[in-house]
Amino acid sequence: MTQIRSQASACRTSNSSLTRRAILDTMPLSLAVIPWGVLTGALAIEAGFSAIQAQLMSLIVFAGAAQLSAITLLAAGSSFASIFASTVVISSRHLLYSITFRQHVEALPLRLRLVIGFLLTDEMFAVSQAHTMRSGNFSALFAIVSGATFYFCWNISTLLGIIAGEYFSDLDSMGLDFAIVATFIAMTFAELRNYPILVAVLMSGLTAVLLQPLLSDSYIVIAALVGMSCAYICPDPQAMAELKVSS
């Protein structure tokens, strides 16, 4: 009985420390997204959305790049068809996250799969993937807390943009986007000694920088696929050594 009780309490502590860790890990990215959220809220109002519609967009679409592009296209008089097409292209990188997480998520109950699917963003993917690598296990709780933290910040900053967009016009020039750079470098550079990962990072970075001015909707997913393909086909010294040993 005592044992069961102590196990239950150990589980509670580990759950609460997992929750805290997920919130902390997501924090820099949540702060970095504030200017984008404010901009999205303010531009939506300018483009003719009502306050409720502007907020609802962040509540149900929950995709920064796709929302900003849709608002800009709508304000420029584009058709719904072209806005939907741009949404498909921009959010197609989530297919990559979805298929990467599939092995961890497919056995979970439907409601958890729906929640994790809904909360799956660049940020949540990055933070949960890093946690999975670090701990050796995917944690649904970690993923959901991280996703929910980000969802909350995204919606609060949209609200800020809706009610007070005009006061935040110079938020862009503060450089909050550096938090994205710092966090993503911190998540990738520790593994650069691994040769295929070095190739993935170099090739996807170079491709993204070159393609961004040409394909502003799709450069991320194309660059990622280029990086992954190059890493996949490049000879892996470690795997070659293992092959030699086994033969």
Add this chain to the structure above:
Amino acid sequence: MIWLLLLGMALITFANRYLFFSAVITYSPGPKFKRFLSYSSYSVLTAIWAPIIFHFDGQREFQLAGFDYFLAAALAGILSFYRVASIVVVLLSTTLFFVIRFYLL
């Protein structure tokens, strides 16, 4: 009309996120495809951050977003390479970034 736009976009983004979590799809990646996917986070994250620092004008000119971005990112890169804890990397490099940006430039 905007309601329709919101609904359509919500369906598209959710479909892209949920597709491979749904039980309808029975495909499961083999070991080779899993190795391919194991490079996804490194590739996507780099494809997102690199263009924030390096700009290419579409012809032949490369530009930096600024020395504040470049130096602070270099610090983050070096610290991470030597496996300093992520949170320390983010705090130190962001501090350096804002010090350069608001006091030195």
